[in-house]
Amino acid sequence: MFQSIAGKANLEKSDLEPALKALKDRLMTKNVAEEIAEKLCESVAASLEGKKLASFTRISSTVHAAMEEALVRILTPRRSIDILRDVHVAKEQRKPYVVVFVGVNGVGKSTNLAKVKENNLFPFNLFKILYVGVMMAACDTFRSGAVEQLRTHARRLQIPIFEKGYEKDPAVVAKEAIQEASRNGSDVVLVDTAGRMQDNEPLMRALSKLIYLNNPDLVLFVGEALVGNDAVDQLSKFNQKLADLSTSSAPRLIDGILLTKFDTIDDKVGAALSMVYISGAPVMFVGCGQSYTDLKKLNVKSIVKTLLK
Amino acid sequence: MVLAQLGGSISRALQQMSNATVIDEKVLNECLNEITRALLQSDVQFKLVRDMQTNIKKIVNLEDLAAGHNKRKIIQQAVFNELCKMLDAGKPSFTPKKGKPSVVMFVGLQGSGKTTTCTKYAYYHQKKGWKPALVCADTFRAGAFDQLKQNATKAKIPFYGSYMESDPVKIAVDGVERFKKENCDLIIVDTSGRHKQEAALFEEMRQVSEATKPDLVIFVMDSSIGQAAFDQAQAFKQSVAVGAVIVTKMDGHAKGGGALSAVAATKSPVIFIGTGEHMDEFEVFDVKPFVSRLLGMGDWSGFMDK
Ligand SMILES: Nc1nc2c(ncn2[C@@H]2O[C@H](COP(=O)(O)OP(=O)(O)OP(=O)(O)O)[C@@H](O)[C@H]2O)c(=O)[nH]1
Ligand SMILES: Nc1nc2c(ncn2[C@@H]2O[C@H](COP(=O)(O)OP(=O)(O)OP(=O)(O)O)[C@@H](O)[C@H]2O)c(=O)[nH]1
Ligand SMILES: [Mg+2]
Ligand SMILES: [Mg+2]
Numbered sequence: 001m002f003q004s005i006a007g008k009a010n011l012e013k014s015d016l017e018p019a020l021k022a023l024k025d026r027l028m029t030k031n032v033a034e035e036i037a038e039k040l041c042e043s044v045a046a047s048l049e050g051k052k053l054a055s056f057t058r059i060s061s062t063v064h065a066a067m068e069e070a071l072v073r074i075l076t077p078r079r080s081i082d083i084l085r086d087v088h089v090a091k092e093q094r095k096p097y098v099v100v101f102v103g104v105n106g107v108g109k110s111t112n113l114a115k116v117k118e119n120n121l122f123p124f125n126l127f128k129i130l131y132v133g134v135m136m137a138a139c140d141t142f143r144s145g146a147v148e149q150l151r152t153h154a155r156r157l158q159i160p161i162f163e164k165g166y167e168k169d170p171a172v173v174a175k176e177a178i179q180e181a182s183r184n185g186s187d188v189v190l191v192d193t194a195g196r197m198q199d200n201e202p203l204m205r206a207l208s209k210l211i212y213l214n215n216p217d218l219v220l221f222v223g224e225a226l227v228g229n230d231a232v233d234q235l236s237k238f239n240q241k242l243a244d245l246s247t248s249s250a251p252r253l254i255d256g257i258l259l260t261k262f263d264t265i266d267d268k269v270g271a272a273l274s275m276v277y278i279s280g281a282p283v284m285f286v287g288c289g290q291s292y293t294d295l296k297k298l299n300v301k302s303i304v305k306t307l308l309k
Numbered sequence: 310m311v312l313a314q315l316g317g318s319i320s321r322a323l324q325q326m327s328n329a330t331v332i333d334e335k336v337l338n339e340c341l342n343e344i345t346r347a348l349l350q351s352d353v354q355f356k357l358v359r360d361m362q363t364n365i366k367k368i369v370n371l372e373d374l375a376a377g378h379n380k381r382k383i384i385q386q387a388v389f390n391e392l393c394k395m396l397d398a399g400k401p402s403f404t405p406k407k408g409k410p411s412v413v414m415f416v417g418l419q420g421s422g423k424t425t426t427c428t429k430y431a432y433y434h435q436k437k438g439w440k441p442a443l444v445c446a447d448t449f450r451a452g453a454f455d456q457l458k459q460n461a462t463k464a465k466i467p468f469y470g471s472y473m474e475s476d477p478v479k480i481a482v483d484g485v486e487r488f489k490k491e492n493c494d495l496i497i498v499d500t501s502g503r504h505k506q507e508a509a510l511f512e513e514m515r516q517v518s519e520a521t522k523p524d525l526v527i528f529v530m531d532s533s534i535g536q537a538a539f540d541q542a543q544a545f546k547q548s549v550a551v552g553a554v555i556v557t558k559m560d561g562h563a564k565g566g567g568a569l570s571a572v573a574a575t576k577s578p579v580i581f582i583g584t585g586e587h588m589d590e591f592e593v594f595d596v597k598p599f600v601s602r603l604l605g606m607g608d609w610s611g612f613m614d615k
C-alpha cells in the first residue's frame with residue numbers, strides 16, 4: 001500500500017491490485033453491492049493502466065483520487081428533473097402531473113408519498129408554496145390496511161384522496177383518480193402502489209399495466225438504504241420488467257429514485273451508489289425519518305466522502 | 310430457495326479445490342476467495358466473513374499439515390465448521406407450549422414484516438390447535454391497527470387494539486391481560502418498527518417488554534438487508550431479550566446473508582422464514598438440514614453429527 005514507484009515507467013495492473021483490493025473491501029463494508037464494487041474497481045484500473053505516476057505520489061493515493069472522481073461522476077445526475085417546471089407545463093395543458101411510487105414490499109412508498117407534500121426543505125415544499133392542489137390515489141388495493149394508511153395521511157395533511165377500497169384493479173383505480181383530478185382541478189396526483197417482489201411476474205405485469213394505461217409524468221422508484229446486494233437486482237428487474245411487459249412500443253422506465261430509511265444506516269451509504277450505478281436514474285429524494293418533513297436532497301459530496309472513508 | 314444459491318457457490322469452490330492435483334497456498338487462497346465472495350454477495354457482514362477466512366487459514370496451516378494428511382478433507386471440515394458456527398446460535402429458542410399461556414413479542418426495523426409475520430405465526434399455531442391472539446401495540450404507524458385487524462379477521466384470530474389510545478405500553482398490557490383471562494395460550498404482541506439511531510424508540514420497546522414480560526422476543530428481519538444488519542440486530546438484542554429470528558421476504562431474490570449476521574449478533578436461531586405476502590407463506594426453519602443443503606449435501610453427512 002505504501003509502495004511508491006517514482007522512477008518506474010508505466011503503471012501495470014499488478015501495481016494497482018493491492019490498492020484496488022483494499023478499496024473494493026472498503027466499498028463493500030459501506031454496503032456497496034459486490035458486483036458494483038468490482039465493476040468500479042475494474043474501470044478505475046482500466047483508466048490508470050499504462051499511465052505514468054506523477055513523481056512522489058503513492059499508488060494508493062492515485063487510485064483513491066481516480067475512484068473519487070468516478071464516484072462523483074456516477075452519482076451526479078446526468079439529466080435533471082425539474083418537477084416544478086413540469087407541473088406548470090402540465091397545468092398549462094390542463095392535465096394533472098402524475099407521480100407513481102413503485103418498489104418492493106415495505107420500503108416506504110406510502111410514507112414518503114405523504115412527505116412529498118409537506119416539507120420545509122426547499123425545493124421540496126414546492127407543492128405547498130405554490131398552492132398547487134395535490135391529490136393522493138390509493139392504488140395499493142391488496143395489502144391489509146393500505147387504504148386506511150393512506151387515508152390517515154390524507155386526513156392529517158388535509159388533502160383529498162381518491163380510493164376505491166380493496167381488490168379493485170389498481171390500473172383502473174389510478175385511471176379514475178386521474179380523471180377525478182382533472183375534473184376537480186387538482187394539479188398533482190400521487191399514486192401509491194402495492195409493494196411487489198421484482199421476480200413476481202403477475203404483480204410486475206399488473207404494475208406495467210398501471211403505468212402503460214396512465215402514462216404518468218414521473219415513475220419514482222422507492223428503495224431503502226438498508227438493502228444490500230439485492231439493490232442491483234431490484235432496479236434492473238423493475239426496469240427490465242417494465243420494458244418487457246409493456247404493450248407500448250416506447251415503454252416507460254424508472255425516472256428517478258427515492259432513497260428511504262437513510263437515518264437507519266450510519267455510514268453504510270452504499271445502496272445509493274448501487275442503485276444509481278445500475279439504473280442510471282438520479283436519486284431525487286432521500287427519506288431520513290418517519291415524519292412528514294423528513295425528506296432531503298442527496299448530498300453527493302458527503303456520500304462520496306463517506307464511501308471512501 | 311434462494312439461500313441454496315449460496316450453497317451452490319460454496320460447493321463449487323470446494324469442488325474446484327478437489328480437482329486440483331496439488332493443494333498449495335494458491336489453491337487454498339483461490340478457494341477461500343471464492344467462498345468469501347459468495348458470502349459477501351449474500352450480504353453476510355464483512356467482518357464475519359473476514360474472521361471466517363482468517364480462522365480457516367489458521368486451522369488449515371498448510372505447512373503444518375504432515376504429508377500423510379488429507380488436506381482436502383481438513384479444509385472442507387474447517388469450512389463446514391465455520392459456517393455452522395455462524396448459523397448456529399448454540400442453543401434452541403424458547404418454544405411455547407400448547408395450553409400454557411405464553412407471550413411472544415415481535416420487534417424489528419421499519420417495514421421488515423412484523424405485522425404480516427405476527428398473523429402468519431398465529432395462523433400457523435392455530436392450525437395446530439392452539440388458541441392464539443393478536444395485540445396491536447403499534448400506535449405510531451398510520452393504519453397499523455387496521456392492518457392487524459384485517460389480517461386477524463381473515464384468519465379468524467381474536468385481536469386487541471385501539472384507535473384512541475396512544476400509549477403502546479398501556480395497550481400491550483391491557484391486551485395481554487384480556488387474552489390471559491380468555492385462556493389464550495399464545496398471545497402475540499406486534500410493535501412499531503424502530504431503529505437503533507433513535508433512542509426514544511428503543512426505550513419505548515424496552516418499556517413494552519418490561520410491562521408484558523414476554524416469554525419470547527422475536528426479531529423480524531428482511532432478507533434483503535445489507536451491511537447494516539449486524540449492528541441493528543445487536544442493538545435490538547442489547548435493549549430487549551431477543552430469543553429468536555424470523556427472516557421475511559425469502560420469496561424475493563435476496564440470498565438472506567443478513568440472517569447469518571443477525572444470528573451472530575443476537576445469538577438466537579432463525580425459527581421461521583416468510584416466503585410471501587399470504588398468511589400461509591411461512592416455513593419452519595431448521596439449521597441442520599439447511600447447512601447440509603447449503604453445502605450440497607452428500608459428502609457432508611459424515612460431518613453432521615460432530
Ligand atoms: N426510519 C425511517 N423509517 C421510514 C422511512 N420511510 C418509511 N419508513 C417506515 O417504514 C415502514 C414502511 O413504510 P410504508 O410507507 O408503509 O412502506 P411501503 O413501501 O408503502 O410498504 P408496502 O406498501 O407494504 O409495500 C413504516 O414504518 C414507515 O414509517 C424513513 O425514511 N426512515
Ligand atoms: N413478498 C413478501 N412480502 C412480505 C413478506 N412478509 C411481509 N411482506 C410485505 O412486506 C411489507 C411490510 O410488511 P409489514 O408486516 O407491514 O411490516 P412491519 O414490520 O409490520 O412494518 P412497520 O410496522 O411499519 O415497521 C408488506 O407489504 C407485506 O405484505 C414475505 O415473506 N414476502
Ligand atoms: Mg404502501
Ligand atoms: Mg407493523
